[in-house]
Amino acid sequence: MQFEFIILEWSAYADGLIHRDDWLKWADGFPQLPGPTVETVPALAEMPAMMRRRVDRLGRLACQVAYWCHPADATPMVFASRYGDAARSLSLLGDLVRNEPLSPAGFGLSVHNAVSALYSIAQGHTGNTVVVAAGRATVAAALAEAAALLADGAPEVLVVYYEAPLPASYAGFEDEAACEYAWAWRVAHPGHADRGDSPVLSLELSAGEPGSITNPDSATWPAGLAVLRQVLQAIAPQETAAPQALVRHDRTGARWTWSAHA
Template identity: 70%
Template sequence: MPTAYCTRPLRRALCRLTRWGAEPGLSRRTPPESVTYMPHRASDPCRERDRQYRPGGVPGAHGASHPPTKPLCSPMPFELTILEWSAYADGLSQRADWLQWAAGSAPLPRSIADTVPALAEMPAMMRRRVNRLGRLACQVAYWCPPAAGAPMVFASRYGDADRSLALLGDLVQGQPVSPTGFGLSVHNAISALYSIAQGHCANTVVVAAGRASAAAALTEAAALLADGAAEVLVVYYEAPLPRIYAEFEDQPGCEYAWAWRVALPRHGDRVAPTVRLSADEIKSVTDTTAELWPTGLAMLHYALRKFASMRCSAP
């Protein structure tokens, strides 16, 4: 994952992931003492680097100012096998439509979808609490359900900004804030509704990391797989910011969602295509499409093109 977009805790996690299991005899399930998750542990190279080098440079041991140097550790490239996938955007819901879209000129879908999924799989009482963005996210998750006990990673750059803005409007007008509305506005609300409806009791992580939110979700999935999970469901969803926040929008906005069931590559597996995502590839997708695409949609486009090419080359 691009270091430029990593939060400090995520950089430390990536450092541990890089070192974890690299030494002979170390178990991937039980981290060694030198890689323990204690925040004060001095053996953490990222913490040591952060202490020595601050933005703009800080005085060193001899009073000299040292600018930031090359990181002491780099994110480990990881390889994921896509077992199943689904996606939804305006006019794009079937796999054939998405593959044709990715193989062609791949125009940006309309910012607001004409229709939203019916979400018939979810019980009616629960479905009433899910808004537009939640319907997109939950629908692709239903189309690509996780295996029993598999962890899930949900990710979105902004989440349900419309609902949060409505709550702020109530506060400005002196109106009482709805407890239900507040509960549904938090970043993990959509994943919680899906988990409750599905009876999913395994680990669920919800990620937001700016432009790198899609990359952070895949990195989290790779970490869960390295920790022993057989597979992980990754769900990414996005919608344009409300008009009042338009000046902060730095990428084209549109409603879309996608879901991938991912696992570690299996030797001799010639059925499920393998998508390799290195730090350089993620940085390229995140940086080069910043002004033309929403980054999460660019990541889907990149994966679908690779997916299609591997299927064509398979014997």
Template identity: 65%
Template sequence: MKCELVILEWAAYADGLVTRDEWLAWARGPAQLPAEHVQQVPALSDMPAMMRRRVDRLGRLACQVAYWCQQVAGDVPLVFASRYGDAHRSLQLLGDLVQQQPLSPTGFALSVHNAVAALYSIARGDTRNAVVVAGGRATVTAALVEAAALIADGEPEVLVVCYEAPLPEHYAHFQDEHNCEFAWAWRVTGAHRGSEGVTVLLQLGEETTDAAPLPLMGRPEGLAVLRQVLQQIGKVGGDQVLVRHERPGVCARWSAHA
């Protein structure tokens, strides 16, 4: 299977990486993760105050990059992607159950996987569909396939938002890749529309021998793919292909060109 999309607009946020110049410099440098936690969480001033107070720190990262990408865009379908979402809220609810405390209806509503996308769309008054995906290590792959399907079905553009954070300490046993707090957003369209931008090509097929399987604690797919794209935006790295074995038997090959 092959998906080809053009990135019309992009934004990203991590610790010490906010502006485009900072992200492009990161892509040119050694392949390393940003700091585990963001020291300065975005103020999210674009969102109304009564709505903003419901958004946690990871949600603020996701909503901020979405606002930056949609400042001048119309009402478009949303694809939000996160492997674990806000696991901290879910863990807090479980703790309340153990202590036989009553559960907060608001806390429960904000713990579900589509809460961030819902808050963003409600705050903006968006009425288009919002899809939230979680696909393990292949979460970004799932998001881009979903966006490609929407475009193939006739949508002119789709906003894709990827956001992640390390698991809480109680879930650390399940952490199988190094991670940090980050979020990025792409406004994408179909490559067949002839729009200018960076073209991302995702090819899914059976496992090949051109790359070893990912180590147990590899880099998260979201940052690996983002780095691949930013290298093309910054015109460094040549026409390299990023090969990822996110699931047994399946190989994902990512390439990009300006």
């Protein structure tokens, strides 16, 4: 399986990395993970106050980057997160253990599509929305969903990816470096009228086991950040050739190859 796309607009948020220039410098510099948690959570001023008060810190990161990409009202959306708001779910489990009543609002906001639902309501969005969780391969699965929506006739798709470290009780299940971040891309077919000089990005799925090809950061970095860095290196104004393809093994027996060309 292989598909190509371009990025019409992008935004991202992590500790110490908010503005586009900061992110482009980060992508071009020595490979370094952002801080594990965001020191300054976005104010999310674009969202109505009564709605905003229901959004947790990870949801604020996700909604903020979505707002910054300014999609059209009916643009299909793909929200993706490996774990979502695991801390809220763990808190609800604690209430059950203590035989305490569950908060209906807390339960409603713990489901995996809660962030996308709050954003859709605030935006008055009535288009198609898909929410994805696919383990280490979540970022690739999100782009596969976006490719399917483009193939089905959508002129563009908003992809929002967000992640946070697991709560301490779940720390033993972490198999990637823990980091709190979010990014959003508006993706389209390479032939989109507004392409400009955007490079064509390619994602290919093939059979393969770890060890066949290696890349710096490809195994231990969170997939969402490794892919974001790869893409920013490709779209940044530069005179050098596109970066070497990024190869990741985020699913047993499968190899994801991310590359770019003019």
